[in-house]
Amino acid sequence: MFSLHWLDLFGTIVFAISGALTAGRKRLDLFGVLMIAAVTAVGGGTVRDVLLSRYPIFWFMDNTYLWLSVAAGIATMLYTRFFRPPRTSLVIADALGLSTLTVINASIAISYGLSPVILVIMTALSSVAGGLIRDILCAEIPMILQRDIYITAVCAGAIVYLVLRHLGLHEILYNTITMITVMGLRVAAIYWDWH
Amino acid sequence: MFSLHWLDLFGTIVFAISGALTAGRKRLDLFGVLMIAAVTAVGGGTVRDVLLSRYPIFWFMDNTYLWLSVAAGIATMLYTRFFRPPRTSLVIADALGLSTLTVINASIAISYGLSPVILVIMTALSSVAGGLIRDILCAEIPMILQRDIYITAVCAGAIVYLVLRHLGLHEILYNTITMITVMGLRVAAIYWDWH
Amino acid sequence: MFSLHWLDLFGTIVFAISGALTAGRKRLDLFGVLMIAAVTAVGGGTVRDVLLSRYPIFWFMDNTYLWLSVAAGIATMLYTRFFRPPRTSLVIADALGLSTLTVINASIAISYGLSPVILVIMTALSSVAGGLIRDILCAEIPMILQRDIYITAVCAGAIVYLVLRHLGLHEILYNTITMITVMGLRVAAIYWDWH
Numbered sequence: 001m002f003s004l005h006w007l008d009l010f011g012t013i014v015f016a017i018s019g020a021l022t023a024g025r026k027r028l029d030l031f032g033v034l035m036i037a038a039v040t041a042v043g044g045g046t047v048r049d050v051l052l053s054r055y056p057i058f059w060f061m062d063n064t065y066l067w068l069s070v071a072a073g074i075a076t077m078l079y080t081r082f083f084r085p086p087r088t089s090l091v092i093a094d095a096l097g098l099s100t101l102t103v104i105n106a107s108i109a110i111s112y113g114l115s116p117v118i119l120v121i122m123t124a125l126s127s128v129a130g131g132l133i134r135d136i137l138c139a140e141i142p143m144i145l146q147r148d149i150y151i152t153a154v155c156a157g158a159i160v161y162l163v164l165r166h167l168g169l170h171e172i173l174y175n176t177i178t179m180i181t182v183m184g185l186r187v188a189a190i191y192w193d194w195h
Numbered sequence: 196m197f198s199l200h201w202l203d204l205f206g207t208i209v210f211a212i213s214g215a216l217t218a219g220r221k222r223l224d225l226f227g228v229l230m231i232a233a234v235t236a237v238g239g240g241t242v243r244d245v246l247l248s249r250y251p252i253f254w255f256m257d258n259t260y261l262w263l264s265v266a267a268g269i270a271t272m273l274y275t276r277f278f279r280p281p282r283t284s285l286v287i288a289d290a291l292g293l294s295t296l297t298v299i300n301a302s303i304a305i306s307y308g309l310s311p312v313i314l315v316i317m318t319a320l321s322s323v324a325g326g327l328i329r330d331i332l333c334a335e336i337p338m339i340l341q342r343d344i345y346i347t348a349v350c351a352g353a354i355v356y357l358v359l360r361h362l363g364l365h366e367i368l369y370n371t372i373t374m375i376t377v378m379g380l381r382v383a384a385i386y387w388d389w390h
Numbered sequence: 391m392f393s394l395h396w397l398d399l400f401g402t403i404v405f406a407i408s409g410a411l412t413a414g415r416k417r418l419d420l421f422g423v424l425m426i427a428a429v430t431a432v433g434g435g436t437v438r439d440v441l442l443s444r445y446p447i448f449w450f451m452d453n454t455y456l457w458l459s460v461a462a463g464i465a466t467m468l469y470t471r472f473f474r475p476p477r478t479s480l481v482i483a484d485a486l487g488l489s490t491l492t493v494i495n496a497s498i499a500i501s502y503g504l505s506p507v508i509l510v511i512m513t514a515l516s517s518v519a520g521g522l523i524r525d526i527l528c529a530e531i532p533m534i535l536q537r538d539i540y541i542t543a544v545c546a547g548a549i550v551y552l553v554l555r556h557l558g559l560h561e562i563l564y565n566t567i568t569m570i571t572v573m574g575l576r577v578a579a580i581y582w583d584w585h
Contacts, residue, residue, distance in 0.1 A: 026535050031542040035514050046441065051241065053250040055443040063505045070507065115258045117265065124230050132332065137522065139531050141334050145221050152226040246436065248445040310453045312460065319425050327527065336529050340416050347421040 004107060004175070007100040012065050014097030016041040016072035019134045021085055024077060026138055037073030038066055040134035048105055048126035052112055095186035098150075099179040101127040102157040106178065116162055123158035124151055149189035157182035199302060199370070202295040207260050209292030211236040211267035214329045216280055219272060221333055232268030233261055235329035243300055243321035247307055290381035293345075294374040296322040297352040301373065311357055318353035319346055344384035352377035394497060394565070397490040402455050404487030406431035406462035409524045411475055414467060416528055427463030428456055430524035438495055438516035442502055481580055488540075489572035491517040492547040493565050506552055513548035514541055539579035547572035 019040025023033040042059045049057040059065040079085075105126040109119045128144055128151060135142040144150050160181045164174035214235025218228040237254045244252040254260040274280075300321040304314045323339055323346060330337040339345050355376045359369035409430025413423040432449045439447040449455040469475070495516040499509045518534055518541060525532040534540050550571045554564035 027538065028535060029538055029542050031514070031545040032534060032540070035511065035541050035545075038511050039515070050245055050440055051252055051255075053248075053252075053443075057441055060441075060502075060504060060508060063507050066507045066511055112255075114255060117258050117261045118255060121230065121233050121261055124226070125234070136331060136526060137532060137534070139535060142332060144227060144332070145223060145334060148222065148224060150227065151230050152224050155226040155230070245440055246447055246450075248443075248447075307450075309450060312456045313450060313453050316425065316428050316456055319421070320429070331526060337527060339422060339527070340418060340529060343417065343419055345422070346425050347419050350421040350425070 004104055008104050009064065009068060011097045011100040011104065012041045012068050013072045014093045015044075015101075015130050015134075016069040017076050018090070018094055018097075018131070019069075020073040020076035021080070021090070022134055022138045022140060024080055030077070033077060034070050034073040036134060036137055037076070038069040039137065040130050041065065041069040041072070042130070043133040044101060044105070044126045044128065044130035047129040048108065048122065051122065051125075052108070054108075091190055092187065095183050095190070096179075098127060098154065098186060099157065099182035101130075102154050102182045103161065103175050103178050106158050106161040107175075110162070110165070119162060120155055120158045123161075124154045127154045149185050153182045153185035153189070156185055199299055203299050204259065204263060206292045206295035206299065207236045207263050208267045209288045210239075210296075210325050210329075211264035212271050213285070213289055213292075213326070214264075215268040215271035216275070216285070217329055217333045217335060219275055225272070228272060229265050229268040231329060231332055232271070233264040234332065235325050236260065236264040236267070237325070238328040239296060239300070239321045239323065239325035242324040243303065243317065246317065246320075247303070249303075286385055287382065290378050290385070291374075293322060293349065293381060294352065294377035296325075297349050297377045298356065298370050298373050301353050301356040302370075305357070305360070314357060315350055315353045318356075319349045322349045344380050348377045348380035348384070351380055394494055398494050399454065399458060401487045401490035401494065402431045402458050403462045404483045404490075405434075405520050405524075406459035407466050408480070408484055408487075408521070409459075410463040410466035411470070411480070412524055412528045412530060414470055420467070423467060424460050424463040426524060426527055427466070428459040429527065430520050431455065431459040431462070432520070433523040434491060434495070434516045434518065434520035437519040438498065438512065441512065441515075442498070444498075482577065485573050485576035485580070486569075488517060488544065488576060489547065489569040491520075492544050492572045493551065493568050496548050496551040496568065497565075500552070500555070509552060510545055510548045513551075514544045517544045539575050543572045543575035543579070546575055 016037040019037040020033050022040075023036035026032075028036065042065055045058050049055070102123060105123045106119065109122045109126075114122060131143050134140075157178045161174055161178040164177055169177075211232040214232040215228050217235075218231035223231065237260055240253050244250065297318060301314065301318045304317045304321075309317060326338050329335075352373045356369055356373040359372055364372075406427040409427040410423050412430075413426035418426065432455055435448050439445070466475075492513060495513045496509065499512045499516075504512060521533050524530075547568045551564055551568040554567055559567075
């Protein structure tokens with residue numbers, strides 16, 4: 001049904017767009033916007049790789065990540081010059097991006113044989129770090145503080161991933177259910193304004 | 196009289212509580228508070244381990260640190276639901292936590308054969324980094340900017356540690372005197388409002 | 391004409407001064423100012439070394455960097471106690487410091503055989519990270535958000551470096567032209583208030 005690599009590239013594009021949109025509202029120039037887009041897109045995975053001493057860091061080995069970020073950044077800047085940013089679709093895209101990051105970070109963390117509590121914290125940290133770095137660089141209130149059920153959605157996803165995998169489900173099943181968990185919690189939180 | 200490992204666990208609990216208290220004042224939900232508690236508790240040591248290339252990072256090897264942080268976070272949330280946070284005792288606990296971190300970080304830094312100036316800066320950085328990350332994630336003014344004699348207390352402790360150890364004192368003695376130095380400077384700064 | 395090592399030490403001093411000046415405007419005490427000065431001076435290179443897994447980190451191997459930072463921090467504090475900080479010369483010094491960092495970070499990144507897009511992003515990131523850390527620790531609006539043509543100047547410098555080196559120019563030539571590019575863009579941006 002889907003491969004982790006395509007999910008990863010999709011998440012990269014989504015977060016690069018969110019970085020470019022946040023940076024575009026500031027006084028940053030072209031390269032500034034592109035750097036923030038790239039840092040947002042690869043920031044979480046970079047924190048993960050540094051903490052796991054997983055060298056070379058993923059975006060040094062495969063420059064697709066940076067090219068995608070730069071392309072997404074340029075496309076975002078061109079788009080917002082002529083149209084309004086599509087707020088609703090973006091919030092959905094952000095939720096989808098977060099759910100792909102959760103699956104990817106959980107699958108990498110589990111390959112290191114980490115115990116459950118470490119795995120959940122690592123997955124949460126790596127999945128929200130990109131957005132956090134974006135908000136800190138742009139002097140915005142971190143989104144984890146603004147939006148309800150953000151870190152909880154990722155933690156719930158990581159726990160679901162862990163349990164279903166432990167129960168011996170097929171990879172496609174536990175990946176999909178994890179994504180639906182994160183996505184569902186985020187979307188529910190946004191639409192019903194949960195607390 | 197005391198072992199470094201117990202000191203370390205004590206410091207972990209104190210900083211997890213301070214993280215949970217800071218995060219609890221924000222709109223963060225349960226897992227958000229627990230993640231901030233964990234990041235505050237292990238953040239400084241993580242910066243230290245990454246800078247020293249000391250892998251695997253301490254909390255990957257021994258999940259006591261994260262369990263303690265999570266437990267301290269939950270206990271803090273339950274406590275503050277029914278009682279007021281004990282401000283004065285917390286400031287004392289924070290000073291005690293900072294003094295234990297100073298001893299632990301200095302003892303690790305010295306085992307890498309770093310020269311004095313590097314050791315003092317590394318000790319200061321690793322000891323205040325957890326609190327800094329907490330304040331940045333929670334969008335608070337960093338405590339190092341708010342409280343007088345904070346970094347100075349850690350630096351003074353690191354210098355005392357270095358000198359006494361060089362003079363050949365017994366480990367228990369130089370550890371204790373270092374802790375008293377940091378603790379004393381912090382408490383004095385708080386009570387007499389030193390500048 | 392010049393050696394990269396001297397350039398590096400010059401950049402260290404300039405950024406230590408900018409860190410000490412920023413920290414000095416806050417309530418930080420002596421050691422606080424010195425720690426911010428040191429972190430500003432070595433922060434960008436530290437991020438670079440961690441991302442490249444280039445251990446031991448440069449300032450652990452050669453304590454000249456920290457001693458210079460501490461000395462520059464003390465000198466800055468003494469100077470500002472009696473005189474006004476020289477704003478204009480500082481802005482020029484900052485542009486010069488940024489241009490030296492660009493050359494040094496590009497030359498290190500290129501020795502790792504990184505592809506062009508990675509090299510440009512890494513150079514930009516490592517060159518602005520020290521100032522970013524300074525602004526975050528001091529709770530200032532990051533300078534990259536305040537000043538036009540900041541990240542762009544570094545990226546332009548990295549691209550010029552890459553192209554001229556690829557064309558086979560002599561090291562002194564491509565280093566000098568890279569520096570002039572960064573410096574020129576920054577100074578032009580400051581004086582003509584470019585957008």
